Every structure is written in structure tokens, then in C-alpha cells.
Amino acid sequence: MASTMDDVRDSRRLVRTYSNDVEGRLSHGSDDAQLLGQVLSRDRPDPRDLTNPWRIFFEPWQPSSSHADPITAVIAVESNKLREKWAPFLKNSPVADRLDITKSEPTIEDVVSLVKEVATISQSKRDNSRRGKAIKLFHNFCSTIESHKSMLKLIPEGNEYVSIFAGTLNVIIQASVNHERIAEGLSEALCRISEHVYECKSELELFRTREMLELVADFYAHVFIFLSDTMDWISEKRRKRLLDSFNENFYKKFENQVETIRHKSDMIRNLAAQSSRAEQRVTRLVVEDLAQDIRLGLTGEERRHAETIYAAEKIEKELSEGRRERQLLREEERQFKQLADRLTSMLQDKAMVWIGDMHSIDKSLSPVSLLAGPEYLGAAPAVRSGSLCLSEWKSEDVVLNSKHLEDFFHRDRMRLLGRSFNSASISSEVIGRLGEWMKDKTSRLLWLEGPLIEADDLDNPITMLANRIAELAESSHIPVISYFCEIRRREHLRSGNATREAQSCVALVCALIRQMSELLLPQFEASPDFSLNRLQIIDGSILCWSQMLSLLQDLLSLMLDTMLCIIDSFQWLDDRTTTIYLEELVQAIRKTELKCLFTTTGRSTCLIEQLQIAETVVIESIDTRQGPCALGRNNSWALS
DSSP, rough: OHOOOOOOHHHHHHHHHHHHHHHHHHHHOOHHHHHHHHHHHHHHHOOOTOOOTTTTTSSSOOTTTTTOOOOHHHHHHHHHHHHHHHHHHTSSSSSGGGOOOTSSSHHHHHHEEEEHHHHHHHHHOOOOOHHHHHHHHHHHHHTTTHHHHEEEEEEEHHHHHHHHHHHHHHHHHHHHHTSSSHHHHHHHHHHHTTTTHHHHHHHHHTTHHHHHHHHHHHHHHHHHHHHHHHHHHHHHHHHHHHTTTHHHHHHHHHHHHHHHHHHHHHHHHHHHOOSSSSHHHHHHHHHHHOOOTTTTTTOOOHHHHHHHHHHHHHHHHHHHHHHHHHHHHHHHHHHHHHHHHHHTTTTGGOOOOOOOOOGGTTTSOOOTTTSSSSSSSSSSSSOOOOOOOOEEEEEHHHHHHTTTGGGGSOOGTTTSSOOOOOGGGSSSSHHHHHHHHHHTTTTTTEEEEEEEOOOOOGOOOHHHHHHHHHHHHTTTTTEEEEEEEEOOOOOOOTEEEEHHHHHHHHHHHHHHHHHHTTTTEEEEEEOOOHHHHHHHTTTTTTGGGGHHHHHHHHHTTOOTTEEEEEEEEEGGGGOOTTTTHHHHOOOHHHSSOEEEEEEEESSSSHHHHHHHGGGGGEEEOOOGGGGSSSOOOTTTOBHH
């Protein structure tokens, strides 16, 4: 029977696949071909066709017992809300992120097949460890997915809910796999949700009471609302062009929802484990006290009202978290000690010394004095007089108003994704000097100047050191912006850019602006104008330099004093047509509290003129005998 069903499904897939593209392959001018095309076109399966397994997502559907049976009342509402978002989400997905429904079906088996296919592609591309972690987590989730199927089938109309659950998983997994940070966060969330599902399934076979089934339906109603919010979140990031942002953390955004769902599974497990009336009463009290999503099961005007309240509470929560994180940066040393420790750990395999003695830091200093002064770490600048007129802004508005800047730089130059950094390529003196600079609250700029070498980014030890510092700062929860400058020889010059160097200057500033817009608090007060009218003036031309630099300075005034900025390969921007622009950029950075590291392989005329001797580390030679270009401990280098 199973073999027959597989054959039927394969034949349906073949028909759908062939009929969907046959017209494009038929030669024009042939009567027979035209006739065949018309027949196939007429018989092409419509999304609402009864033979189409995806029809549930295209046609109205209401569980037959939803009003009569309280068990399915809430999950019916949330499943329909989820279905309503599915088709627009699929339609608006880029081709690379769109599930091909002609080759897949809304089944648990197809979720597993999709994960296997993604894993195979990832291995063939030798993707980095972050994507590998996501694939592993997706595999772990797939090991529990049959348990989800069994649990859903306990609910009235269970087969339909299985299709909705599996079909949506197919869509969002496909939408995430090309965006490693989203894939990592989504896979982690799914694993957390499924943590106890297998145990719950085995206990449900013994305790299929009405109370238990209501808990199961409640559990999956919360899962459906999580999947619905996930689709909304991905759609919103597409709209803002932030799917690959380094400042977006999917799991953190949904952590509370995931924990609520996980607690729901705990309740199912605990209810099954109760053996006395008293214990059942405790369980009911815990279930009643557990926070419910205020949107759950509501429709119409009540739903819209609940959505408004939910959005307001979400913004307030993000504001509170932002304040708490900034307070932690003020009061605790751990983030910066962690960064220094991680920098040091790169040398442990060579038995190098620790970077400085963290215990020697003056205890009277603010704990964040490694990278910042003692000033209060608020998101907005203090009002010095009553003459400033403050306006209220939302970060999402600034992000939306600046999304066109994505056309003027390359997001893959914000971080370099490649093989792991080789700690043996950097001498202890360089790391030691970096550690000293980080601890020095009076020193804001530092330039690591390496000799001119011919090497790709991934073989350039100075570039990879800069990339590693950005990664370590980020993992230590220190705000960081970065850009790895380049000259793209075949890139078309936009109007107003006389040289590629000028166009690359624009790319650098636009990238920094865009990253800072992502670091703003959800709501803030500021006197500068961040309206669409102002930002639209920036058109990717060096002719808009003054407007770009003004916007950069306004955003810098809103950033934390503890933020790091890393600019690599600054030397590529040096040109007679860019001298004045580069000088103004460095001067603008110097006027702020920003901690900025420049790294180059070769001399930069601008940095020579703008930076002081004490702000420059000159690495005079590179020993290439260790394989890829490396900075050996015995190399001749000097602190100028």
C-alpha cells in the first residue's frame, strides 16, 4: 500500500512539474505543439484542485466540529490565521527562498526530505560552521517530527492540522536556509519546542482524557501562532532588506514564545504524570498562571485590538531589554573581559602570555572602561539646553527609510564568511598591543598597518584578524559595526562617481549608516531628522557626501560609547579624487567616542596624515613560509 501511495504521489508530481513548464519548452509556430500546450494548460492542476495536496492553503476551510467542540475552538482560529498568511508569503518570496510546491507536498515526510536535501547541498558547498550547526539542529528536530504528527492526530480534524503544520514548516525552512543566522535561530527554536514532544507522545497513548486533548490543542495553537509570527517576521525583514543583518537574532526575538510553548509541553507531561487529586489541582493552577498569548483564539475586531496591544507590549519589552543591556554594560565587566580573554585564547596554543592583567584595572573605573569612558550609556544624547527640539522616532522607520542604501554597498563585506581564523598567523605583540588599546579609555583610534601583499581576503592574516575581532566582539555582546573595503573592477559606476575609489567611499559610509540604524532602540528621542525625505537624498553618488557624513554623525551621536567600529583595507580608497572625503570621514569619527580600528595591508596616505604616531602599529614584514601569508612571532615589526 505504501509503495502504491508513493507511486501515485510521484506521478502527480511529474504531471504538475511537466504541465507547469511545458508551454515554455514548446516551439512556436507548430499547430500540434500549440494544441498540446492548450490541452495541458487547460488540465494544469489549479491550486484549489481536489487532487492538489496544497489545496488546504488556497481555499477556505473550517473544521467541521470547531464550534461544537471546545477542544478545537482555539486551534481552528490560529490554523486559519496561519493559512491566510501562507499563500502571500510564498508568492512574495524570492525564487531562491521559495518552496517549489510542484515537487513537494505538505507532509511530515517532505519536511524530512527537505532537510536532507539542504544538508546535501550544504556539504557540497562546504559551508561554514554556523550553517552546519543549523543543519544539525534541523536534523534533531526531524527526529521528533513523527511525534508531532501522532499528537496532532489525537485532535478532531487532526489530519488537516498535520498538513497545515508540515506545509508551513516546509515553507519557512526553505525561506531560511539561504540566510544562515535565521536558519540557526529557527532550527534552535524548533528544537526547543520539540524538547519534550517525544515523551509527551508516549504518555498520551495512556492518558487520552478530554483535559489532556485540550492541552494538546492549546499547545499546537501556540505553535501555530509562533509559525505565523515567524512568517510575519521574515516578511518584515525582507521589506526592510535585513534578512542577512548581523544585528538580527531570530531566537532572541522569539525566545519568550518558545519558552511558553515549551512550558505547554511540560504541562502535558506533568498532567500525565499526576497520580493524585492534589497533584492535579497543582497542575491546573500552574496552567492557569502560565501566561497566555493575548491574541490566542480571537477574531475580527477583538483580534485587531489584541494585535495592537501585543505590538505595544512587544515594543515596551524591547525598550526594557535595551535599557537592561546598556545597564549591564555599565555595571559589569564580563563582556569586555570576555572579549580580552577570547583574543588571548587565540594565542594559547603557542603558549603566549595573557593580554594584560585584568586584575590590575583600576577598580574605581567604570566596568566598561576597557572600551568606553565613564559617561552614561544611554541610547540618545543628553539634552544640554532647552534650545534642542527633540522628536520621537522609531528604529523600524529609520531602517525602512534607509533600506535603499543596500543598493550602494555589498552586505557580504560587513563580515567575511570563510574558514576559521588561524591564530598562528598573528604574533603575540600585535595581540598584546590590541589588548592595551582596548583597555585605554583615552585612545579611540588605532591603525594596524601591514606591508603590501597580494592575497585574497581569506589568505590575508590582517584582514582575517579584523574579521575575528568583529566576531568576538559580537559574541561578547558588544555593539560592533564593520566593513571590509574593496574595489570591484567590473562594477558599473553610478552617475556622479568619477572613480571606483569614490564609489567605494560611498559604499563604506552607507554600510556604516545602515548598520547603525539597526542598532537604534525601538523608540528614541533625538533632534536630528531621520525622515524619508532626508534619507532619499542619498543616491549612491559621492556628490551626496556632505549629506551622508551629516547623517553618519547624527547616528554616531545616538550610539553607545562602547561600540566598536572596524574598517579593513582602507588603503584601497586612497586616490586623489577621494582625499578630502577620507580626511573628513576620519575627522568625523575622531570627534565621537567611537572606538575605531583600521587595518590595512599597505600604506594609507590619509591615515598617515590623520593619525598620530601613538595610534599606529607598523608590521614591517610578513613571513609566507608558514603557508598562507602569516605574521610570525620572529618577524621584524615595530610599534611606531
